[in-house]
Amino acid sequence: MKLYNTLTRKKEEFVPLEQGKVSMYVCGPTVYNYIHIGNARPMIVFDTVRRYLEYKGYDVNYVSNFTDVDDKIIKQAQEMGISAEEVARRFIAECKQDMEALNVKPATTHPLATQEIDGMLNMISDLISKGYAYAADDGTVYYRTRRFDGYGKLSGKKVDELQAGHRDIRVTGELKEDPLDFVLWKPKKEGEPYWESPWSEGRPGWHIECSVMAKKYLGEEIDIHAGGEDLIFPHHENEIAQSEAANGKPFAHYWMHNGFLNINGTKMSKSLGNFFTVREVGEKYDLQVLRFFMLSAHYRSPLNFSAELMEAAKNGLDRILTAAENLKRISGSAKGELTDPEKDLLTQAEGFTKKFEASMEDDFNTADAVSAVFELVKFANTHASSESSKAFADALYERLKTLCDVLGIIIEKEEEVLDADIEKLIAQRQEARKAKDFARADEIRDQLLAMGIQLKDTREGVIWKRV
Numbered sequence: 001m002k003l004y005n006t007l008t009r010k011k012e013e014f015v016p017l018e019q020g021k022v023s024m025y026v027c028g029p030t031v032y033n034y035i036h037i038g039n040a041r042p043m044i045v046f047d048t049v050r051r052y053l054e055y056k057g058y059d060v061n062y063v064s065n066f067t068d069v070d071d072k073i074i075k076q077a078q079e080m081g082i083s084a085e086e087v088a089r090r091f092i093a094e095c096k097q098d099m100e101a102l103n104v105k106p107a108t109t110h111p112l113a114t115q116e117i118d119g120m121l122n123m124i125s126d127l128i129s130k131g132y133a134y135a136a137d138d139g140t141v142y143y144r145t146r147r148f149d150g151y152g153k154l155s156g157k158k159v160d161e162l163q164a165g166h167r168d169i170r171v172t173g174e175l176k177e178d179p180l181d182f183v184l185w186k187p188k189k190e191g192e193p194y195w196e197s198p199w200s201e202g203r204p205g206w207h208i209e210c211s212v213m214a215k216k217y218l219g220e221e222i223d224i225h226a227g228g229e230d231l232i233f234p235h236h237e238n239e240i241a242q243s244e245a246a247n248g249k250p251f252a253h254y255w256m257h258n259g260f261l262n263i264n265g266t267k268m269s270k271s272l273g274n275f276f277t278v279r280e281v282g283e284k285y286d287l288q289v290l291r292f293f294m295l296s297a298h299y300r301s302p303l304n305f306s307a308e309l310m311e312a313a314k315n316g317l318d319r320i321l322t323a324a325e326n327l328k329r330i331s332g333s334a335k336g337e338l339t340d341p342e343k344d345l346l347t348q349a350e351g352f353t354k355k356f357e358a359s360m361e362d363d364f365n366t367a368d369a370v371s372a373v374f375e376l377v378k379f380a381n382t383h384a385s386s387e388s389s390k391a392f393a394d395a396l397y398e399r400l401k402t403l404c405d406v407l408g409i410i411i412e413k414e415e416e417v418l419d420a421d422i423e424k425l426i427a428q429r430q431e432a433r434k435a436k437d438f439a440r441a442d443e444i445r446d447q448l449l450a451m452g453i454q455l456k457d458t459r460e461g462v463i464w465k466r467v
């Protein structure tokens with residue numbers, strides 16, 4: 001399996017630290033509002049990476065944090081007239097709801113920065129004692145950037161060039177030894193949440209949080225560290241400087257970064273105001289469509305969000321779901337064992353799985369993996385019919401389901417629908433027909449069919465059966 005490593009700027013063979021296991025850290029959102037669909041991109045693509053690794057038999061320890069203390073959260077708290085803690089608590093719950101709707105698996109651990117302060121105090125103290133950090137007179141602790149030899153290795157930035165960029169913007173009142181130094185701990189301002197520390201009552205800098213949470217839940221050396229490409233510098237560069245200086249070991253072996261989700265060619269972001277929340281998109285589309293849309297592009301390519309592309313994703317997804325439904329229906333009424341020609345066809349169908357795997361093993365090329373799924377769909381539509389054996393329809397369905405599971409696309413219908421719910425919908429359909437609203441009546445019939453319920457209008461009334 002090959003993946004593109006931002007650190008080496010090459011596609012590399014993936015070799016985990018420990019055979020059969022993968023440790024993976026994905027930087028999570030800052031929770032001060034509903035997440036937008038740009039934030040959803042890393043969630044979806046790295047969840048898909050995780051699912052593929054699991055499909056290959058790896059035991060994946062997947063850690064993704066919530067940044068629950070930050071200037072933006074504090075500002076939002078002031079605006080909403082509630083505590084920063086309450087803002088974070090609320091939007092973590094909302095974010096988890098969005099993740100579920102996007103079929104993003106919960107992480108093995110979702111640590112919260114505010115619950116890990118002790119670890120941060122320890123790492124900062126450690127960095128001070130090793131000479132990589134210092135406390136200024138006002139209680140701020142800075143990382144001594146130049147002290148770390150490898151600084152810039154992830155982003156490709158040179159310390160001297162960074163210095164040139166900083167020359168004119170030295171902020172008066174800052175007590176840094178060097179403009180390149182970054183904050184590990186900052187003293188509180190009036191009314192802000194704070195923790196006690198040897199340097200000041202204050203709170204951690206953003207970068208130290210991830211170094212500490214990765215170390216606590218995954219260890220000093222990890223396999224994969226991931227996030228959006230805007231995090232390469234300074235966030236991930238600084239994480240490397242902190243973790244490697246503190247632990248004396250290489251931090252993450254593979255660094256993966258997703259490209260931006262754009263809108264009219266510009267990065268979608270809260271600050272520009274050019275965003276749609278996952279919630280908003282969910283009002284218009286089943287969020288499976290959004291997931292499918294995200295996977296239609298390679299994760300490192302920029303992806304432009306547009307109504308046309310969402311419609312195309314919806315149509316593509318519908319094609320897959322319809323094929324799955326057909327196979328289920330055939331299986332429901334067909335009987336028997338595989339015939340010899342069917343055995344040959346199933347051998348051919350293995351080719352789609354091979355193509356799917358080859359695409360995923362080439363730096364998780366989900367766009368090509370999706371086309372392998374479409375080929376399988378076409379094959380199923382061509383070869384499965386009411387003449388097919390049950391075993392044949394089932395085998396194709398299982399093959400399709402396995403691939404869709406890796407992509408996080410659900411093709412299986414909801415579990416058992418309650419009789420009472422069915423009766424209620426049938427009654428609503430009768431009402432609609434009485435009111436001559438035939439469009440609505442048809443819509444309900446289709447909705448029931450999608451739930452696996454077939455209606456038949458008879459002289460005695462409507463009868464239904466599960467199909």
Ligand code: AMP
Binds near residue numbers: 029
């Ligand atoms: P933030 O809450 O801004 O720290 O972002 C959380 C995650 O979403 C990070 O991994 C960001 O890189 C990622 N992200 C934010 N905006 C976009 C975007 N427009 N496209 C892709 N990823 C994004």
Ligand code: ZN
Binds near residue numbers: 026027028210235
């Ligand atoms: Zn991070």
